[in-house]
Amino acid sequence: MKHIVIDLEMNGTSNKFQEKCKMEIIQIGVVLLDENYEIADQFSSYVKPQFNTKMENFYENLTGISYFMVNKAPVFFQVMDSFFSWLYSLEDDLEILAWSENDLMQILLEAQAKDYEFDEFGDYVLDNWFDFQQEFSHKLFIDHRCSLKDALDFAGIQPMGHWHDALDDALNTAHLVSLIRNEEACLKIFGNVIELQTIHKNTLGDLFDFSQFVFE
Numbered sequence: 274m275k276h277i278v279i280d281l282e283m284n285g286t287s288n289k290f291q292e293k294c295k296m297e298i299i300q301i302g303v304v305l306l307d308e309n310y311e312i313a314d315q316f317s318s319y320v321k322p323q324f325n326t327k328m329e330n331f332y333e334n335l336t337g338i339s340y341f342m343v344n345k346a347p348v349f350f351q352v353m354d355s356f357f358s359w360l361y362s363l364e365d366d367l368e369i370l371a372w373s374e375n376d377l378m379q380i381l382l383e384a385q386a387k388d389y390e391f392d393e394f395g396d397y398v399l400d401n402w403f404d405f406q407q408e409f410s411h412k413l414f415i416d417h418r419c420s421l422k423d424a425l426d427f428a429g430i431q432p433m434g435h436w437h438d439a440l441d442d443a444l445n446t447a448h449l450v451s452l453i454r455n456e457e458a459c460l461k462i463f464g465n466v467i468e469l470q471t472i473h474k475n476t477l478g479d480l481f482d483f484s485q486f487v488f489e
Contacts, residue, residue: 274366275313276306278405278450280442281376284332286324294386296379297322299343300336301352302439305363310451316359317440319346323387336437350389353380357395369402372421372446377402405450412453413463421445428452428462 282300286293303316321343328340347355360367371377377399384391391399406418413427421442425432430448434441452458 274308274368275363276310276450277360277367277369278304278306278443278447279369279371279376280439280446281379282332282336282338282437282439283379284322284325284338285329286322287326290324290386294324294383296383297324298349298352298379298383299328299332299338300439301356302441302443303356303359304440304443304447306447306450310454312444312447315440315444316356318352318355319343320352321346321348323348337435349383349387353384353389353395357392357398360398361394367398367401369398370405370446370450371402372442373406373418374404405446409449409453412459421449424449 280302281298282302283296284299286295286297298320299322300319301317304312305314305316307313319338319342326340328338328343333339346352381399383389406421406424409415409424410418419427422432422436425445425448428449430445430452432441432445434444436442452462
């Protein structure tokens, strides 16, 4: 099985299209991890927005992506076709991993707004899409959704590249995936946390054998 780590960056849509879709993908970054969770390949593309003729200031400042950078990029359906073709060429079982479920929701909403239809393989990809942020939190008994930055800090991983660059964020998430899915490495870094949380999670019924008591 191959493991696909994905990240998207978005721009807000203009008022005219807000009812159809509030956000629009402007960059996709994807990292392929092999069976041993080693980086094997990458896929990256800017995406030309169709629901806005400018970059909103907030998102341009957040991502560093200007309208000049995306104006001549392929549009949504072209990038999706290229992405699915790249995945199909891997000729293997796949799982798709993203930091939170937001990217999957964005693809579904934008596909609907732009009349993009998924074929059988596209449906397979979407059905095998998983929220790695949730997996990370569950593994370490974190009762809230933490940011990618906080997760990397917690793991002692030095982030690479620039925040909110889709490929860099996908690479940083991939490093976390490789760590969490490696039991030995995970225990080496988080062993004390996991042990303490496991103890605290136990109830009185787990800690004592009440069968020895007689209640009258």
